[in-house]
Amino acid sequence: MNRYDYIICGAGLAGVSSARILAEKGAKILILEKLSHVGGSVYDLLDDSGILVHKYGPHIFHTNNKKVFNFLSRFTKWNKYSHKVEAKFPECNVPVPFNLKSIEKVYGAEKAEDLLNFVKKEFGTDTVSVMSLVESKTPELSALGKFVYDNIFLYYTVKQWGKKPSEVDPKTTSRVPVRFSYDDRYFTDEYQGLPLESYTTMIKAMLSHENITVKTGIDALKRVKLENGKIYFDGEQTEAKVIYTGETDRLFGYCFGRLPYRTLDFKFETYKKDSFQPVATVNYTVSEDFTRITEFKKLTLQKKDGITTVMKEYPRRYEGKDGEIPYYPVETDESRKMYGEYVKLASDYPTLILVGRLAEYKYYNMDAVVARTLELFE
Numbered sequence: 001m002n003r004y005d006y007i008i009c010g011a012g013l014a015g016v017s018s019a020r021i022l023a024e025k026g027a028k029i030l031i032l033e034k035l036s037h038v039g040g041s042v043y044d045l046l047d048d049s050g051i052l053v054h055k056y057g058p059h060i061f062h063t064n065n066k067k068v069f070n071f072l073s074r075f076t077k078w079n080k081y082s083h084k085v086e087a088k089f090p091e092c093n094v095p096v097p098f099n100l101k102s103i104e105k106v107y108g109a110e111k112a113e114d115l116l117n118f119v120k121k122e123f124g125t126d127t128v129s130v131m132s133l134v135e136s137k138t139p140e141l142s143a144l145g146k147f148v149y150d151n152i153f154l155y156y157t158v159k160q161w162g163k164k165p166s167e168v169d170p171k172t173t174s175r176v177p178v179r180f181s182y183d184d185r186y187f188t189d190e191y192q193g194l195p196l197e198s199y200t201t202m203i204k205a206m207l208s209h210e211n212i213t214v215k216t217g218i219d220a221l222k223r224v225k226l227e228n229g230k231i232y233f234d235g236e237q238t239e240a241k242v243i244y245t246g247e248t249d250r251l252f253g254y255c256f257g258r259l260p261y262r263t264l265d266f267k268f269e270t271y272k273k274d275s276f277q278p279v280a281t282v283n284y285t286v287s288e289d290f291t292r293i294t295e296f297k298k299l300t301l302q303k304k305d306g307i308t309t310v311m312k313e314y315p316r317r318y319e320g321k322d323g324e325i326p327y328y329p330v331e332t333d334e335s336r337k338m339y340g341e342y343v344k345l346a347s348d349y350p351t352l353i354l355v356g357r358l359a360e361y362k363y364y365n366m367d368a369v370v371a372r373t374l375e376l377f378e
């Protein structure tokens with residue numbers, strides 16, 4: 001073990017970018033990954049019909065952070081994909097974020113123009129949050145806000161977070177924009193796309209460094225133990241720093257209780273046709289048990305005729321059973337307090353570093369995870 005300066009638990013984006021940054025500074029790194037593959041949530045692979053799919057949910061890279069983009073661009077080229085999402089209504093699909101195209105589809109072109117004029121007059125900007133519309137003095141805008149809230153957010157949020165409609169706090173959607181322009185891109189970030197080949201290829205390129213050793217299929221918590229401010233590896237005290245990217249409550253044996261999460265069941269379906277739906281992701285905002293369907297070929301821009309694979313996402317409560325993956329932290333005052341207690345405990349271990357979406361109990365986008373590792377280790 002003395003050969004390693006860092007033991008990294010987890011080979012997701014947080015562990016892998018930490019490893020690469022530190023390896024380039026001359027540190028010797030050992031990464032232990034529980035799963036049989038590297039990449040964590042961004043892992044992708046070819047399915048039985050040769051379609052490149054994202055095993056743990058669709059991932060679209062987007063950022064305004066040039067440093068993050070430049071760092072990752074050393075390990076991959078990008079495709080030119082710009083994310084488009086529609087919401088499935090009974091009569092037709094409408095683009096989301098709700099924009100002038102959506103308004104025209106629902107209300108017709110003439111009324112859309114009236115609404116645009118009302119917005120210019122009252123707000124003087126072309127992007128207004130749903131809640132500002134709901135609370136608008138202009139009855140037509142307030143009705144539009146209510147329509148968008150009820151038909152785009154309410155049921156989707158109920159499914160995503162397992163709440164009753166009455167429990168959904170309107171404030172949770174208060175920052176969601178309605179665009180009074182024809183810009184129907186889901187993300188407006190300067191840099192967006194998917195790795196030209198695959199996320200897994202990018203991750204493997206990041207790991208390809210003489211100072212990095214990766215071992216998959218190993219639960220790090222079977223080898224790394226924390227006791228009285230000291231860290232032990234395979235029973236011997238280690239001077240190596242430990243970067244931990246797994247669940248923090250599990251690291252400490254759930255001593256303050258389990259942090260609540262939502263998990264997802266994914267259902268893949270392959271169809272013998274060129275195309276399944278008009279855009280990569282269709283959100284089911286007023287019907288169905290699943291939240292959305294994503295068609296992978298439309299994200300990856302893979303050329304393959306006569307066959308396509310889609311994925312349905314079913315959110316539910318995470319119970320910590322074998323094989324279940326915690327995806328979304330359920331942030332409440334109580335869970336934040338519990339996480340705070342774990343962090344306090346972690347501070348007894350000066351050579352322990354918690355990084356990433358699980359260890360920091362935070363919803364991080366990919367760019368934010370990489371930004372965090374650059375900030376910590378560069």
Ligand SMILES: Cc1cc2nc3c(=O)[nH]c(=O)nc-3n(C[C@H](O)[C@H](O)[C@H](O)COP(=O)(O)OP(=O)(O)OC[C@H]3O[C@@H](n4cnc5c(N)ncnc54)[C@H](O)[C@@H]3O)c2cc1C
Pocket residue numbers: 009010011012013014015032033034035039040041042056057058059060061062218219220221245246247264327328355356357358364365366367369
């Ligand atoms: C459904 C879904 C869709 C998403 N879509 C997007 C998107 O479109 N764009 C975007 O920017 N972000 C997206 N994200 C967020 C993105 O997945 C994360 O920001 C990023 O992957 C987090 O990386 P991470 O390394 O922190 O965590 P993870 O990818 O979860 O990696 C943690 C790794 O640690 C391993 N591990 C845990 N415990 C142990 C242990 N004890 N021993 C060994 N290994 C262990 C796990 O197996 C895992 O491989 C999405 C997230 C989800 C859930």
